[in-house]
Amino acid sequence: MKKLIPYLKPYIASISLGLFIKFMGTITDLLLPWILAHMIDHIVPQSSIRLILLWGLMMVFCSIFAISANITANHMASRVARDTTKQIRHDLFKKISYLSCSQVDDFTMPSLISRLTSDTYHVHNMIGMMQRMGVRAPILILGGILVTLTLDFYLTLVLLAVLPFIIILVYFISKKSIPLYDKLQQSVDKMVRTLRENITGIRVIKALSKTDYEKNRFSKINTEVVEDEKKAAMTMAITSPMMNLFLNLGLTVVILVGAYRVNNGLTQPGKIIAFLTYFTIILHAMLSISRIFVIFSKGNASFQRINEVLQASEDLVLQEKDTIDSPYHISFDHVSFSYYNQQENLTDISFHLRQGETLGIIGTTGSGKSTIIKLLMRFYDVDKGIIRIHGRNINSIPQEELHTKFGVVFQNDVLFADTIAENIDFGRGLALEEIAASSCFAQAEEFITSLSDGYTHLLTAKGSNLSGGQKQRLLISRALAGNPEILILDDSSSALDYRTDAKLRKSLYENFQSTTTIIVAQRVSSIMHAHRILVLEDGKVLGYGNHEELLKSCKSYQEMNQWQMGDGRHD
Known part of the structure; x- marks a missing residue:
């Protein structure tokens, strides 16, 4: 997790301010039961309506302040999580773009897609949750314990006796759950790969009547994901009921001991009510910590996967x-x-x-x-x-x-969901005259100009609204548009008829005599x-x-x- 700190540094001021606001709101929340106990034990016996209204208004003010502070802090935490994840996603995409082909082979494409999508989502949740509940829950627990010490020392000992069991439970569960979530993400990688293969090859699957076979294959990997998710979820699911058990047992003992002490005049009813309220607050804070560990386990496992890519050494030195x-x-x-x-x-x-x-x-x-x-x-x-x-x-x-x-057309090259002109230009800022010239050399001008909107014609993803020969001519146009020093055509004329292929070779010979060509x-x-x-x-x-x-x-x-x-x- 130390690798995450550099991404949070630019937002230290915002995080610090958000934590301070969250701290003040949480402390105000802790004041409410104490004020209630004070009213029951000291204000109500005085039978003064003015004092009761005064202290009641104080409770209303504290409630409004606590809610406003928590909403403001949560908004700031969400903004930090959004901006941090945006930067992580940007750096990850940049790193993936510069990975060597052998590194992409090692990570696999589905895994890289999963790391860029679901893993960054888990990191986003973790950063936001740690700022919201990661601060509030410990303050409620520690603050609640400190306040209960001022109310009744002996009842507080009952509460403290329960805490070690909860801490041990959370430690062992979280230690076991992180590897399970990592295994789950690996299964998700397999599912993404299977889904990607099915979507890409859907025509072949239908043509060969292999739909049922692919459904079974997907069902198998989907079941694997479900099983891995069930193992991780069941492991984490132990946390909440066990914590409820410990805390409710502690609450029962508090009620019994509190009743005995009130009956013997050792404490006051208002303090018992306040103590039970604080005990409930601590109970909910503990349950929040269990949820935090679920999010943290997922986020930590996901960031480790992201960091593997970010820390990948330069392969092509x-x-x-x-x-x-x-x-x-x-x-x-x-x-x-x-x-x-x-x-x-x-x-x-x-x-x-x-x-x-x-x-x-x-x-x-x-x-x-x-x-x-x-x-x-x-x-x-x-x-x-x-x-x-x-x-x-x-x-x-x-x-x-x-x-x-290089100007290159690969064996399985890609056209993007954009205009014909943009697909040929490919972000190089070429003039329309240069684009038109390259399409003319590639024998693509004839079919482009026959379209009603010409070079502004919008292609679908992978150019699926074009024929095979049209796609290849557009790809060759893209390769020629930059007037390359070396032209590479990797099986790029297989869909061309012999007449068009011959005209293309003649055009290359006449117009690119200084270009070294590999076909x-x-x-x-x-x-x-x-x-x-x-x-x-x-x-x-x-x-x-x-x-x-x-x-x-x-x-x-x-x-x-x-x-x-x-x-x-x-x-």
């Missing part, structure tokens, strides 16, 4: 300057890589591209084509070998500088005109050269060409 003289724009020198350090996903990959050249990468599914792109953009660090851009080791290039060199494709026709073609299988290079060279030297490429092009030749 910027290394010392490493530059050599090189005639090549992009160089892969004996690069090997493994995602989970078990078996290599890429083995000894080498190729070199000059400025403006095009590299086509082709191979079977899972051969490592997209992995090469991820390594080039330094989403992951290589295990062996070196990747250079203009002779600079990419490990020595700052991320913000490195990524501005990952499944079709030979998409990469056959590239200066260099890399043929991969199981992360290893089967062939490297141009189209004609590979037709002579690479059997795998020959077979792909034969299957797709027919006779193995193309004029």
